[in-house]
Amino acid sequence: MQLYKSRGFGEFFQDTFAFIKQNGSHFFKYFFIINGIFIMILMVLSHYFSKFYSDLLFSSIVTDNQSAFENFMNENFGIFIILCFVFVVVGLLASIISYAFVPIYLKLYNELGARNFQTNELIKAYKKHFGQLIIFVLCGILIAIPIAIFVGLLAFVLAITIIGLLALPIVAGIVSLFYQGSLMEYLERKRGLWESFGYNWKLMSSKFWASVGSVGLFFLISYIIQYAIALIPSLSYFMDVITESQSGTFNTFEPDPFSSTLTIAYFIISFIITSVLNAIVQMNQGIIFYSLKEDNEHINTKSDIDLIGTSE
DSSP, rough: OSSSOOOOOHHHHHHHHHHHHHHHHHHHHEEEEEEHHHHHHHHHHHHHHHHHHHHHHHHHHHHHHHHHHHHHHHHHHHHHHHHHHHHHHHHHHHHHHHHHHHHHHHHHHHHOOOTTHHHHHHHHHHHHHHHHHHHHHHHHHHHHHHHHHHHHHHHHTTTSSSHHHHHHHHHHHHHHHHHHHHHHHHHSSSSSHHHHHHHHHHHHHHHHHHHHHHHHHHHHHHHHHHHHHHHHHHHHHHHHHHHHHHHHHHOOTTTGGGSSHHHHHHHHHHHHHHHHHHHHHHHHHHHHHHHHHHHHHHHHHHHHHHHHHHHH
């Protein structure tokens, strides 16, 4: 599939799914090769953090002891700080590697062709752009502060009405596409970081509602699927907790539904599906980015003209 191609709202959807259909096996194979170990670590850490929080919360409710959290923190403060530090470091590293995968994959896809690259090429690309990724994250955090304040206020206003709630995915799409497209432009090494942010906003503005509407709709679909999957084990767990608390048999030190094999399986499946859905949403943003680039720079059109001249 040609990435540099002028597209509209409908083609943003069609070509995203067409790309996954044509290259999905190659894409997800190397997605999990690169990100697999970090996904597993995050799954383990997330599970035990969730279990710890749930046990502590319901222990306080059942025993009517509001100081349970303070007592635990006093007795295990050192371990808690170490676990938080490990979780933050691993989570940040995993997030950087995972977030950069789609931009790097599409860059190699455009340069080397479909399925003409493997793990070695991906790792080399990560090493080549690692400094840029760190700079992008640090500067992105600075930009995120005013954006978070503005988006937070806007989301609060929108959340008041039902129509506003439906517009929230659009807001998420604007922020997400702004960062994703800026990173992809920055990795091209033709512009500096701040110039890449400005140029990407110019690209977005050229087909604003079509691009952010597409991303927003992908976000909405992703959220619905994730919510439906996460709801199953959560309902099962809380129903069991309520039943046990009413009968007076709830004990945080005894096996509970949260540690059952079925619930853990649900947790793993939902985590993997979430990772896949996030990658698909990013893929849609990548398709949009290259489409907007073609509209603005006519890269593919110029290449076709050059080929015609060569053939003559």
